[in-house]
Amino acid sequence: MSKTRTRFAPSPTGFIHLGNIRSALYPWAFARATGGDFILRIEDTDLERSSQAAVDVILEGMAWLGLTHDEGPFYQMQRMPRYKEVLAQMQAQGLVYPCYMSVAELDALRERQMAAKLKPRYDGTWRPEEGKVLPPVPEGVQPVLRFRNPQGGSVVWDDKVKGRVEVSNDELDDLVIARPDGTPTYNFCVVVDDMDMGITHVIRGDDHVNNTPRQINILRALGQEPPVYAHLPTVLNEQGEKMSKRNGAKPVTQFRDEGFLPDAMVNYLARLGWSHGDDEIFSRAQFLEWFDLDHLGRSAAQFDEAKLRWVNAQHLKAMADDALAPLVAEQLARRGIQADERLAAICGLFKDRCDTTVALADWAARFYTDDAVQPSAEDRAQHLTPAVMPAVAALADRLEQLTSWDKPSIAAAIKEVLAAHGLKMPQLAMPVRVLVMGTPQTPSLDAVLALASQQKILARLRSA
Numbered sequence: 001m002s003k004t005r006t007r008f009a010p011s012p013t014g015f016i017h018l019g020n021i022r023s024a025l026y027p028w029a030f031a032r033a034t035g036g037d038f039i040l041r042i043e044d045t046d047l048e049r050s051s052q053a054a055v056d057v058i059l060e061g062m063a064w065l066g067l068t069h070d071e072g073p074f075y076q077m078q079r080m081p082r083y084k085e086v087l088a089q090m091q092a093q094g095l096v097y098p099c100y101m102s103v104a105e106l107d108a109l110r111e112r113q114m115a116a117k118l119k120p121r122y123d124g125t126w127r128p129e130e131g132k133v134l135p136p137v138p139e140g141v142q143p144v145l146r147f148r149n150p151q152g153g154s155v156v157w158d159d160k161v162k163g164r165v166e167v168s169n170d171e172l173d174d175l176v177i178a179r180p181d182g183t184p185t186y187n188f189c190v191v192v193d194d195m196d197m198g199i200t201h202v203i204r205g206d207d208h209v210n211n212t213p214r215q216i217n218i219l220r221a222l223g224q225e226p227p228v229y230a231h232l233p234t235v236l237n238e239q240g241e242k243m244s245k246r247n248g249a250k251p252v253t254q255f256r257d258e259g260f261l262p263d264a265m266v267n268y269l270a271r272l273g274w275s276h277g278d279d280e281i282f283s284r285a286q287f288l289e290w291f292d293l294d295h296l297g298r299s300a301a302q303f304d305e306a307k308l309r310w311v312n313a314q315h316l317k318a319m320a321d322d323a324l325a326p327l328v329a330e331q332l333a334r335r336g337i338q339a340d341e342r343l344a345a346i347c348g349l350f351k352d353r354c355d356t357t358v359a360l361a362d363w364a365a366r367f368y369t370d371d372a373v374q375p376s377a378e379d380r381a382q383h384l385t386p387a388v389m390p391a392v393a394a395l396a397d398r399l400e401q402l403t404s405w406d407k408p409s410i411a412a413a414i415k416e417v418l419a420a421h422g423l424k425m426p427q428l429a430m431p432v433r434v435l436v437m438g439t440p441q442t443p444s445l446d447a448v449l450a451l452a453s454q455q456k457i458l459a460r461l462r463s464a
């Protein structure tokens with residue numbers, strides 16, 4: 001069998017969102033799972049709507065998620081000479097013909113067809129046939145080029161998602177593949193690219209399913225066997241509408257900024273339209289081991305941010321502290337905080353209670369800056385009572401005497417103060433937590449204190 005070749009072919013006309021990037025994830029995974037190649041192609045022929053900023057988000061988002069490509073990015077605008085070359089070749093072979101029908105004539109034709117309750121379609125006026133006399137060529141009109149679609153019969157393919165699809169050729173009129181100025185149209189560029197790039201599997205959104213029979217006919221006319229197609233159902237947003245930038249979908253890179261992990265995103269997106277039994281949480285390696293085109297979902301998938309957070313939390317928990325630390329350091333750097341070698345241990349202590357690296361950075365920040373410790377008035381009133389403050393002061397004094405700042409020494413100091421003041425652990429631990437971390441809910445106190453600097457702890461205990 002020949003090597004698998006898949007592609008992601010985004011149009012950089014808006015910031016790429018989760019629904020779009022899933023159309024990159026599956027072809028990437030299929031190429032990786034089968035030892036094939038994954039090609040990135042930027043479909044930038046819509047000059048008015050395409051932007052470099054949108055290309056940047058595509059490249060950045062894919063790099064962040066680790067969806068590496070083996071070839072490309074190819075830009076369609078740079079391939080114009082090639083499209084024109086294939087057009088010329090098709091013209092020479094009689095596979096296309098010039099059509100001089102004006103826009104006004106086309107409109108009139110459409111109106112007549114609609115009035116007669118017929119599907120609007122080009123009627124073949126300029127299609128050359130044996131023995132047919134074509135109308136006289138109007139002067140000064142640049143023609144479009146139309147593809148001679150086969151007549152009779154049908155186009156059939158076994159879609160990996162939709163199953164067998166059959167479209168009668170009578171439903172397809174002769175597609176315009178070059179505009180009057182000679183520029184190729186969208187469907188034609190896609191066909192030439194898929195042919196030249198040797199694509200074996202086209203995995204894309206099902207908004208393209210109507211293009212497929214036309215693309216297959218053009219490919220066949222060029223002497224190519226069509227690739228395997230998988231048309232993925234839409235991704236809906238939380239309101240059940242088609243996910244799009246217009247209705248508030250976030251650019252993919254925003255999830256990075258909000259503290260989501262690439263592996264968790266891959267896991268979540270993988271499940272948004274594909275399944276491996278009941279497995280919900282899996283690693284990138286497992287996903288690549290399991291991914292196939294036979295378990296793609298047939299119905300639209302709906303984005304659910306709470307679920308994504310849950311998946312992220314599971315990955316966060318499972319991640320090694322050393323691997324997590326640089327990601328949290330990045331989040332801290334955005335806040336102007338420079339982390340140090342304690343960060344991995346801080347991640348280890350707090351990761352179980354966090355669902356993003358942003359939440360983890362919220363905790364870590366408290367070890368580095370006093371500004372991040374802001375107890376609420378309620379917590380102050382409830383926990384910093386006159387009855388307990390002398391014990392807090394005594395603890396500060398006792399901790400000041402410690403020459404080695406570690407968990408056992410700190411635990412012993414706390415114990416001594418509890419005994420001396422006749423208090424139970426929570427009675428002292430709550431006010432201390434409020435003062436040193438800004439909240440009464442923290443992991444075990446000695447562990448928290450051991451990771452903080454002695455000097456900062458003393459200052460905070462004495463700040464009340």
Ligand code: GLU
Binds near residue numbers: 009011043190
């Ligand atoms: N450029 C198209 C899009 O962004 C995809 C075309 C294709 O995958 O064939 O929707």
